[in-house]
Amino acid sequence: MAGKQPATAIEARGISKVFGSGQNETRALDDVSMQIRPNEFFTLLGPSGCGKTTLLRMVAGFEVPNSGAVFLGDEDITGTPPNRRPVNTVFQNHALFPHLSVARNVAFGLEMLGKPRKEISDTVARMLALVRMEQFANQATNQISKSQKLRVALARALAPRPEALLLDEPLIALDHKLRKEMQLELKRLQAETGIAFVFATQDQQEALTMSDRIAVMNAGHMIQIGSPEDIYSRPSGRFVASFIGESNFFEGTVQSVKGDVADIRMPSGHIVTARLGAAKPEGSVTFAVRPEHVRLEQFGVAGTMPAKVTQAVYSGTDTHCHLELDGGERLVARLQNAASGGPAYDKGMRAGVRFDEGAAHVLAD
């Protein structure tokens, strides 16, 4: 390991992309930047139409940005055509060549690179073993299942050992169980190959469980980039806090600031201590509390906010309690169900609400 690895495998710098013109103009990407490290599982997370595919196609070379640049290591590859970028894609529909067998599909990239025959057949065998498709080498691609197609697409894209592998919502067509299975499989492949994966998904759960880092996108903007833990517990704004997991939002005014926490007065008069993060500690702010960080106690216990249960929804592992504070604010608490006995709270009951320490988080917008 003598060679110095560059700090970033792929970098997008200030990328903007506009489709169409005049009336039909769509700003698919607006000043988007990201840095992907070598050997990381990087996820683009955002709702449909937020620009994930466009960004991936930009990195692959199928779209040219209106402004901004794409770098591979230190090299500007903005104008390089796709066939000269050491970056491979797993397409959403897999795009396997229907006239070629499984093995010939996997060999395609190596053949185009002009690798020697022996090396090609060895690599193909290794790749098929890696994705556990050895016994299907000579099958036609229309004779295998959806998840097997995905495995072949993965082997085909990994075979030339690209600097980065781009995956555009590859799991979207799979049912729940296969999806879980392939999530683990993708993690394993990433770890075993050591290639940077750039994975696009709309599924926040998938993003949280699989990624080293997540980039949350919305409407062509890069909203926040960080580790799953960062994104979940320190969302930068309302969009991230509500798109990833669920959140209760409260308005309030800052009373006093101590270091990186502030006391915030809610309209109902209660004072809540909240983490500040990157937010400006003055005036009226919004803060968020996750439902699983809301505790319910007996009505009237000191230090709790009096509330009424408006609805209790049982969902197996836990119960979602919809509450209304006496000041009028509404919120949801997620309570884990006990091993025995019915739900502890029911519609119409009175209770005292308390937030876990550090649960309240002031949002930047």
Added chain:
Amino acid sequence: MATMETSASSASNHEALANSRRTRNSWLLSLPAVLLLLIGASGPLLVLLVCSFLEPGDYGGVIWKPGIEAWFKTIFSDGIGGDAIQLADAHLLIFWRSVKVSLLTVLVTFALGFPTAYFIATRPRPQRTVWLFLITIPFWSSLLIRTIAILEMIRGEGVINTLAIWIGFIDQPMQMLHTEGAVLLGMAYVYLPLMVLPLHASIERFDFRLLEAGYDLYANRWQVFRRIVLPLAGPGIVAGSILVFVSSLGAYVTPRVLGGDESAMIASLIGYQFSQAENWPLGAALAILLLAAVAIVLVIFIRTLCAERADDR
């Protein structure tokens, strides 16, 4: 109970009966077409076959005397003295020219037709219809008229020569008419739609994302064309090539008008045997030979194509 059972079984009986009646009815429905095909295709073929094994009459027609002289004469000719047996050079030359010109027609129509079909198939749908419509326009006028239009272009005092002399490129008119090139030009023009339409049908069904996958995996334009587009267009290429080849090999009007006697093709030769030469058995034998040649070429073509596909796997 008992009554229900009988009614149930009679119901299934009914169904079986209806089924068999339906099958029989559908056969009845296709009967006119089948009869027409039998009479129209097999009938004349049988007549030809019988005819080829008889002796020619003095002024056309046949004499009911069996013989294989006609078949012999397709390939061999008696020497002038009557004892030396030689190959029938004229026939072989015409056979060879027919096959050559037909294959060249396939190549030329493919070279012109593929980009055209690709262009049309990649237009937005409403535009596609218009382009396809334009491609079929030549079909609206008679083959003879279209061929004569080309004749007008290339004959001695035709448009091209007149223009070239007027500009000063040449002083003497070029001999274009009655050459193999003229036949090729005419056939390529006449049969181009037969290539474009099947090609378009198969290119239109393309998943163009496969081309992106090709570029993504380091293929350049040529490699994408050779390794992805061509194999996927395979069925269209086969269909178009067969249509053009078979039509060209049997073409009569175009080679007759543009090739004359100097560049005659096999259909002209057959026509000649039935008319001026008044040798029906020889004409019949030649016609059957043509049919066999077409059949053999088709089989070889399809075989190699299937083999190539299996190879690709």
